Every structure is written in structure tokens, then in C-alpha cells.
Amino acid sequence: MQFSERIKGVKGSAIRELFKVLGNPAIISFGGGNPAKECFPKEWAAETAKQLIAEKGDVLLQYGPTEGYMPLRKAYLEKVLPPLGITDATIDNVITMTGSMQGLDLLAKVMINPGSTVLVEEPTFLGAIQIFKLAQANIVSVPMHEDGVHADELEQIVKETRPVMFYTIPTFQNPTGAVMNVEARKMTARLAAEYDMLVIEDDPYASLRYSGEVMPLIKTFDTSDNVILLTSYSKTVSPGLRVACCCGNAELVRKMVIAKQGSDTHSPNLNQALVAEFINQGRMPAHLDFINSVYSKSLNIMLDAMGKYFPEWAKYERPEGGLFVWVTLPEGMDASEIYKRSVAEKLVAYVPGAPFYTKPGIGDNTFRLNFSAEPEERIIEGIHRLGDLLKEIGG
Ligand SMILES: Cc1ncc(COP(=O)(O)O)c(C=O)c1O
Known part of the structure; x- marks a missing residue:
């Protein structure tokens, strides 16, 4: 087979590969960022889907507009964006997508030539790295700290490398859980204007906040219309629906529509209609209160268990939100090697940190734990087993 240059050397997503082992129910998974089953609005979705098809089946079961199902675009524009501080957008700034993953793919198609420089946080969401590699981008990175990227480092790297875009997850970053400080948020918007650099503000986790103060979106500091906000409904409503919305420059959004x-x-009409109904019926605030209470409890259970069973040399911070705890082992330890033993001997899965880094050889001593997908007793049991394994290996 004569495969394209593009696909050569791009590995399958470590998380997608993980789904293969997750078929075994004995495995306790701290792997993918799956929401808890009890957080899906199942009864509501069943009733509403039936009603939607009865009332609007001719439209919903037909082909729809590429820009998205109009009631969802309007709900996002009129009900979701203004409370976030975005009040000057119009319908031409908004489209819907088949998950924010598709947003990244479309933006890569629209913005990246082979060799174009794309700036990412290090570490960052491995799905984004995969997309930018497939687009044959020259990926450069800015280091993450406890409070996200730092304004001075960001400015320096942008000056030196002149990227066409900066991809950032400012709030409850995947994988680190970090929240970008306000200075860096302002600097990001300033650099977008100064260097005509697109900023992709990927924001799937900000609504999952369990403590701390709400942070302003980078988009609220945007003076050049160079910041595009991606809002996914995967973590808040359902990842299986594959629904996300974005708000960005009208010309850019038009190009995304063409791609x-x-x-x-x-994107599927019925799924978009379900999310539109969810927003328009005003269900989101109570739903978020509910899922945040579930997830903050799971986070506390995981952190308590880690405190009890993990060796002291395994370092981690308490995240204020999101779905992940990021762990750093001492230099020289290899979380990918430990992963093999963890799955085989302890029946516990997590995501090794290496695939979240753009360069080989860094981050091998890190890994990511998800706390939303397993029930309480399995979180405690899994952390106990993993802690035992770490102590067996590292003393
Ligand atoms: C930072 C980030 N962006 C995008 C996605 C993909 O989201 P979606 O399900 O909307 O495609 C994820 C999923 O884990 C994510 O963590």
C-alpha cells in the first residue's frame, strides 16, 4: 500500500488504543475523559428525541445546513455566549461542529500548510497534536506551569517563531488540569493582534469547576477578531452526541464551512436539536450543579486515596475543575512501562504522559488519571492497586 507522507509516523491516539483494553470490565479505567454514566440526561433525551421527531421529523431526518442547525446556533449566540462576556458576536460568527475535535481538524485544513508553525502548550491534548501532525505542521511549544503558560515565555516564543496559530486550553487544561493566569490570557489576545496569529481557545472543561474563581475567556480580551472559541458539549451533556459550537472571525468560519x-x-440534526433544546429549556445550570457535585466528590475520593496509597515521591496538584489529575514521577521512571504492568498485573488503566508531549524523550515520567468514569469503590481500589505497583517499582 502506498500511504501518504501525511500519515507516516503519526501514531494512533493513545486514548483510542486504550479503548481496546477497556472492553474488559475487570479493568478499572482512569484512562479516557469519559463522563460518568449517571450524568447523562437519559430519560430527558429519550422523551425529547421522540417529541422532536414527532414535531420536526421532516426537517431533522433530512439533510441540513453545513453551518449547523439554526436553533442551536441561535441558542449558542443568544444564551451561551453573553453570560461568558461575548456580546458582540453575530450569527455569522457561529457554526456547529461534530465535536470540537472536528473544529480542530477544520482549522488545521483552513490554516496550516505543510511546514507552517503551530504553537501549542507542552504538554497538551494529544488529539490536537495528532491533527497538527497530520496537517504536517511544524509544531513548537511553550512550557506549562502550575498557572498555565507564562506571558513572558509566550511572548518570546511567538516573537521568535511567528506561528500561524496558538492552540490553548486555558481552563482545566488537558492533561495538566492547570488554569492559565489572567496576565497570560491578556498577553495571548495581544499577541494575536500584534502578530496576526490565530488563537484557538479550546474550552471543553471550564463549566466543570469545583472550587476557585471563574476566569475570563481569552476571547473577552480579543481586539483583533483573531481568537476562535470552541465549546464542546461532550463533557457537559454527552460525548456520544458529538456536538460542539464555535465563535470566531466570520471569514474564518466561512472557510471552516467550506472545509x-x-x-x-x-453534523447530525437530531443531536444538535437535542443540545439546542437542553439549552433553550434552561436545563444547563441545574445539570451542571448536579454533575459538578458528582465529579467534585469523585475527585476528592481519588485524591484521598492517592494521599493514602501513593508513594510520597509521586507528585500531583489538586485541580480546581476538569476531569484529570496529572502525576509526575521522579526523573528516570517510565510511566509507559509501568502502564504495561499496571494493566497486566493490577488491571488498572491510565494514560501515560509521553503522547501529550510534542517531542520524544520528555514527560516519560508523567501520567494522567481521570476520575469521572468509575464509581467510588473502584476509584479507591484502583488507586490502591496502582499505589502498590508504584511502591513495588520505586520503593
Ligand atoms: C482539550 C480537548 N479538546 C477537545 C476534545 C474533544 O472533544 P469533542 O468530544 O468535542 O470532540 C477533548 C476531549 O477529550 C479535549 O480534552
Whole structure:
């Protein structure tokens, strides 16, 4: 087979590969960022889908517009964006997507030539790295700290490398859980204007906040219309629906629509209609209160268990939100090697940190734990077993 240059050397997503072992129910998974089953609005979705098809079946079961299902675009524009401080957008700034993953793919198609420089946080969401590699980008990175990237380092790297875009997850970053400080948020918007650099503000986790103060979106500091906000409904409503919205420059959004025409024509109408109803019926605030109470409890259980069973040399911070705890082992320890033993001997899965880094050889001593997908007793049991394994290996 004569494969493209593009696909050569791009590995399968470590998380997608993980789904293969997760078929075994004995495995306790701290792997993918799956929401808890009890957090899906199942009864509501069943009733509402039936009603939607009865009332609007002719439209919903037909082909729809590539830009997205209009009631969802309007709900996002009129109900979701203004409370976030975005009040000057119009419908031409908004499209819907088949998950924010598709947003990244469309933006890569629209913005990246082979060799174009793309700036990412180090470490960052491995799905984004995969997309930018497939687009044959020259990926450069800015280091993450406890409070996200630092304004001075960001400015320096942008000056030196002149990226076409900066991809950032400012709030409850995947994988580190870090929240970008306000200075860096302002600097990001300033650099976007100064260097005509697109900023992708990927924001799937900000609504999952358990403590601390709400942070302003980078988009609220945007003076040049160079910041595009991606809002996924995967973590808050359902990842299986594959629904996300974005708000960005109208010209850019138009190009994304053209790329989407040749990708999946449009996102599924019924799924978009469900999310639109969820927003328009005003269900989101109570739903977020509910899922945040579930997840903050799971986080506390995981952290308590880690305090009890993990060796002291395994370092981690308490995240204020999101779905992950990021662990750093002493230099020289290899979380990918430990992972093999963890799955085989302890029946516990997590995601080794290396695939979240853009360069080989760094981050091998890190790994990511998800706390939302397993019930309380399995979180405690899994952390106990993993802690035992770490102590067996590292003393
Ligand atoms: C930072 C980040 N962006 C995007 C995605 C993909 O989201 P979606 O399900 O909307 O494609 C994820 C999923 O884990 C994520 O963590």
C-alpha cells in the first residue's frame, strides 16, 4: 500500500488504543475523559428525541445546513455566549461542529500548510497534536506551569517563531488540569493582534469547576477578531452526541464551512436539536450543579486515596475543575512501562504522559488519571492497586 507522507509516523491516539483494553470490565479505567454514566440526561433525551421527531421529523431526518442547525446556533449566540462576556458576536460568527475535535481538524485544513508553525502548550491534548501532525505542521511549544503558560515565555516564543496559530486550553487544561493566569490570557489576545496569529481557545472543561474563581475567556480580551472559541458539549451533556459550537472571525468560519462541506456535510440534526433544546429549556445550570457535585466528590475520593496509597515521591496538584489529575514521577521512571504492568498485573488503566508531549524523550515520567468514569469503590481500589505497583517499582 502506498500511504501518504501525511500519515507516516503519526501514531494512533493513545486514548483510542486504550479503548481496546477497556472492553474488559475487570479493568478499572482512569484512562479516557469519559463522563460518568449517571450524568447523562437519559430519560430527558429519550422523551425529547421522540417529541422532536414527532414535531420536526421532516426537517431533522433530512439533510441540513453545513453551518449547523439554526436553533442551536441561535441558542449558542443568544444564551451561551453573553453570560461568558461575548456580546458582540453575530450569527455569522457561529457554526456547529461534530465535536470540537472536528473544529480542530477544520482549522488545521483552513490554516496550516505543510511546514507552517503551530504553537501549542507542552504538554497538551494529544488529539490536537495528532491533527497538527497530520496537517504536517511544524509544531513548537511553550512550557506549562502550575498557572498555565507564562506571558513572558509566550511572548518570546511567538516573537521568535511567528506561528500561524496558538492552540490553548486555558481552563482545566488537558492533561495538566492547570488554569492559565489572567496576565497570560491578556498577553495571548495581544499577541494575536500584534502578530496576526490565530488563537484557538479550546474550552471543553471550564463549566466543570469545583472550587476557585471563574476566569475570563481569552476571547473577552480579543481586539483583533483573531481568537476562535470552541465549546464542546461532550463533557457537559454527552460525548456520544458529538456536538460542539464555535465563535470566531466570520471569514474564518466561512472557510471552516467550506472545509466541513467536504468532510461530513453537516453534523447530525437530531443531536444538535437535542443540545439546542437542553439549552433553550434552561436545563444547563441545574445539570451542571448536579454533575459538578458528582465529579467534585469523585475527585476528592481519588485524591484521598492517592494521599493514602501513593508513594510520597509521586507528585500531583489538586485541580480546581476538569476531569484529570496529572502525576509526575521522579526523573528516570517510565510511566509507559509501568502502564504495561499496571494493566497486566493490577488491571488498572491510565494514560501515560509521553503522547501529550510534542517531542520524544520528555514527560516519560508523567501520567494522567481521570476520575469521572468509575464509581467510588473502584476509584479507591484502583488507586490502591496502582499505589502498590508504584511502591513495588520505586520503593
Ligand atoms: C482539550 C480537548 N479538546 C477537545 C476534545 C474533544 O472533544 P469533542 O468530544 O468535542 O470532540 C477533548 C476531549 O477529550 C479535549 O480534552
